[in-house]
Amino acid sequence: MKALVTGASALRLDSVAEPEPRPDQALVEVRAIAVNRGELALMGQLPTGSRLGWDVAGTVLRAAADGTGPAPGTRVTALAERDGWAERIALSPTRLTPIPDGMEYPAAAALPVAGLTALYALEYAGTLLGRSVLITGAGGGVGRMLVQLAAAAGAEVIAQVGSPGRADGLRALGAHRVEIHDASGGATGEPVDVLVDSVGGQVLADAFGRLRPGGSVVCYGNTVREELRLPVDWGHARPGLRLRYLHLFDELTRRSVARDLASLVRLVAEGRLDPQVAAVGSWTDPETALDALRGRRANGKVVLAL
Structure with a gap:
């Protein structure tokens, strides 16, 4: 499968190993990813070929084998373990929550870290x-x-x-x-x-x-x-x-991430919170969107669609 990884001077799409979910993890097909300033900082610090990505939205392909979490086909937003910028990822149900059918993937991807x-x-x-x-x-x-x-x-x-x-x-x-x-x-x-x-x-x-x-x-x-x-x-x-x-x-180690993400999703669904997606680009050509974030020209969240 493909993933965005750090390159010598910019991100690049590269082939990486397919995720192998543990029994307590679901397999999620990623449809949108959001970029945070913390990830921009990491790009210059990590070795070439490193994985990145916290904010994701997508669809559960395979539920966790232990029976926890949502069923296959469920649309979700999630907080990944710094490996979210990929076509598929393994995620604990404690780090994801369902999103309603009317919520677009870019809006859902903008929620976890910022929200x-x-x-x-x-x-x-x-x-x-x-x-x-x-x-x-x-x-x-x-x-x-x-x-x-x-x-x-x-x-x-x-x-x-x-x-x-x-x-x-x-x-x-x-x-x-x-x-x-x-x-x-x-x-x-x-x-x-x-x-x-x-x-x-x-x-x-x-x-x-x-x-x-x-x-x-x-x-x-x-x-x-x-x-x-x-x-x-x-x-x-x-x-x-x-x-x-x-x-x-550090805060996440003491919190119910799934519950708190669900609260944010509910606020968005009820029209009481706007994720403020400022720019949506393609993950095949991410630099334009990333430059808008670096240059503080994006008033809100920058999202890449898969």
Whole structure:
């Protein structure tokens, strides 16, 4: 079978061994895959010929031999074990959930990493009803899901982006205000109760300065790859502050992935969550779609169809 693997300078389609499911794994035919910035980072770190891929959607070809999980023919979305960019993969039923017939595969593939990250981040943020939530990096795949979920929970959502082009559509998703980060620095803007950050560096430091006492900070990334420097009185000036870093793949060891994916699928099916698929390309020619993600020209998720 074919799979996308790392090459000398770009991804390439190559022949790989067919998966051999364990008794507790289903065999899934992949129909769409989503790309995350974490995978872009891995491309330059892994040896040539390495497999990639977390977000997938497809159809169960063979159910798990132990009798768990969905039957053959079931359409599913799933979180793969970094081998999802292939024609077929073996998956534990604990990492997948059925999707309704009306849900397109690209939308389903966009859900696992971004949706679960947003879901868990807001859980750690605490009660959102009536509170103000500042979301940095709001123009990306996770950020756009955060905006929707926080607004649905009753928060006053402030969506912060790095450039005007990244702000497109955020108000329609539920953002009460959209801000462009001031690169000159400083804690500009009104105080907030909750900060959810993926950017790191100066963006996080500036946003941190706006937190009220008793506020919450949840960080799930550091896209600028910079060290964080907080003010000397960072804790004393904000008594009761809660600060948490969310590492999705560590988090998954303590979570029911299938149940949480099912919750996201239900929200999409009910029209309460839009996966925000910004671009769909072909996995036979992935570089155009990947370049849009690298250059931050895709406001949402980038998906490849098989």
